[in-house]
Amino acid sequence: MAPSELVPAAGPARAVRRRARAEADVHLPGGGRITASAARRLNDAVPRSSRSARDSRWSAYQDWCDTYGWDTSEPNAVLCFLDDLADRGHPATTLDAHFGTLRMLRALYRTPLDKVEIKSCLAIVSQRRGEEADDPLVEPGPLQADGVDLDELRLMVRQLDRTTVRGKRDAAVLLLDWWMAGRASEPARLNLHDVKFTTVKITDRDTKKTTARPALIVKIRRSKADQQARGQEVRILAPDDQEVCPLFALREWLDVLSDDGQLTPGPLLRRIDKHGNIGAKAAGRHTKDEKRRGGITADTVNDIVKAAARAAKLTPTPTPEERAAVALAAREAKEAAEQAATAEESNAIMKAWRTARRAARAAIRRITGHSMRRGCIQAMLDAGNPAEVVAVHSRHSPRSTAFDAYRKKKVSWNENPTAALGLAA
Numbered sequence: 001m002a003p004s005e006l007v008p009a010a011g012p013a014r015a016v017r018r019r020a021r022a023e024a025d026v027h028l029p030g031g032g033r034i035t036a037s038a039a040r041r042l043n044d045a046v047p048r049s050s051r052s053a054r055d056s057r058w059s060a061y062q063d064w065c066d067t068y069g070w071d072t073s074e075p076n077a078v079l080c081f082l083d084d085l086a087d088r089g090h091p092a093t094t095l096d097a098h099f100g101t102l103r104m105l106r107a108l109y110r111t112p113l114d115k116v117e118i119k120s121c122l123a124i125v126s127q128r129r130g131e132e133a134d135d136p137l138v139e140p141g142p143l144q145a146d147g148v149d150l151d152e153l154r155l156m157v158r159q160l161d162r163t164t165v166r167g168k169r170d171a172a173v174l175l176l177d178w179w180m181a182g183r184a185s186e187p188a189r190l191n192l193h194d195v196k197f198t199t200v201k202i203t204d205r206d207t208k209k210t211t212a213r214p215a216l217i218v219k220i221r222r223s224k225a226d227q228q229a230r231g232q233e234v235r236i237l238a239p240d241d242q243e244v245c246p247l248f249a250l251r252e253w254l255d256v257l258s259d260d261g262q263l264t265p266g267p268l269l270r271r272i273d274k275h276g277n278i279g280a281k282a283a284g285r286h287t288k289d290e291k292r293r294g295g296i297t298a299d300t301v302n303d304i305v306k307a308a309a310r311a312a313k314l315t316p317t318p319t320p321e322e323r324a325a326v327a328l329a330a331r332e333a334k335e336a337a338e339q340a341a342t343a344e345e346s347n348a349i350m351k352a353w354r355t356a357r358r359a360a361r362a363a364i365r366r367i368t369g370h371s372m373r374r375g376c377i378q379a380m381l382d383a384g385n386p387a388e389v390v391a392v393h394s395r396h397s398p399r400s401t402a403f404d405a406y407r408k409k410k411v412s413w414n415e416n417p418t419a420a421l422g423l424a425a
Contacts, residue, residue, distance in 0.1 A: 089351030184369030267295025
């Protein structure tokens with residue numbers, strides 16, 4: 001048999017049916033194209049807060065390039081932009097964040113930074129960090145939220161009227177957020193079926209006696225550290241003090257939903273308007289996600305924490321006059337910078353304003369939504385729990401530098417080595 005006999009005879013060409021799409025394909029900055037649906041999925045794969053930060057940083061870089069006659073793809077443009085940020089008084093953390101974003105986007109746009117520019121940018125960031133450390137007017141390092149300890153949490157909860165619908169909801173938010181060492185977005189994203197009440201057997205380490213304890217299992221579907229949505233589970237034992245017990249607060253909130261006929265699938269923590277309407281029935285602006293239309297957001301959690309801290313007098317409440325003075329100082333600084341004869345003079349004015357503002361902010365206590373996470377982690381570590389156990393509860397890697405930042409790297413006064421010298425009064 002001849003080899004040619006194994007080849008099928010050519011037949012009529014198969015008709016190709018092209019299917020039109022409702023939306024045009026998206027052309028990428030670096031070349032090529034993808035479908036509009038793929039573009040949306042890629043966009044949604046990045047958290048909204050990260051997208052906003054990325055867009056803001058690129059916009060600032062683009063504005064700087066337009067102002068000073070640089071092209072965004074030009075070599076050393078990122079380097080000089082970071083230097084200008086430092087001249088305007090931005091901290092090293094801000095420079096580092098901009099560098100990471102711009103390096104990524106330049107690579108995406110196929111104009112990547114070369115090795116020399118990358119090293120130079122890192123040197124600029126490092127120099128700015130040292131400059132901050134040597135500045136006698138400003139405390140170095142990022143301005144971080146202070147942790148809320150258990151006694152302060154109790155004070156915050158006491159400011160709520162827990163006989164009202166809003167008071168019961170806010171108590172559930174505060175207590176659940178603290179005991180799960182939550183990021184503000186995590187309790188906000190919980191669904192009704194993500195929490196499970198149970199009873200577990202606990203064996204005392206000293207007496208070896210086993211007792212039954214109420215507990216709560218919280219399923220976190222996705223978080224900042226779990227973008228792949230593998231899911232993580234947080235376990236909380238009910239504390240003896242009912243006032244700060246998240247299980248008691250959560251049951252009270254679920255009773256509210258039941259009485260309102262809303263013990264239905266959906267967000268666990270729901271919106272409440274000024275008329276007392278709950279969930280999707282509440283007036284006002286709802287979330288963009290239709291599936292979570294009646295739920296609260298991370299901003300709501302943050303607002304509840306800040307309001308409770310102010311009510312408990314853990315943080316000061318700015319007066320209208322103080323707010324006006326801050327706004328006036330910012331406006332005057334920006335106007336003076338715009339009227340400056342040179343860029344150097346303009347940068348010096350902005351740097352002086354930022355230094356003064358940062359010093360004022362560092363002088364007062366800062367409590368935000370993240371204070372609950374920090375306070376819970378610190379309380380667990382102070383109680384003598386192994387760091388690796390606390391890291392599992394807070395959903396950190398044991399080797400995480402972020403987790404290490406929560407630890408108080410200070411020797412307790414009881415263990416202070418100077419006491420052993422026998423010179424203490």
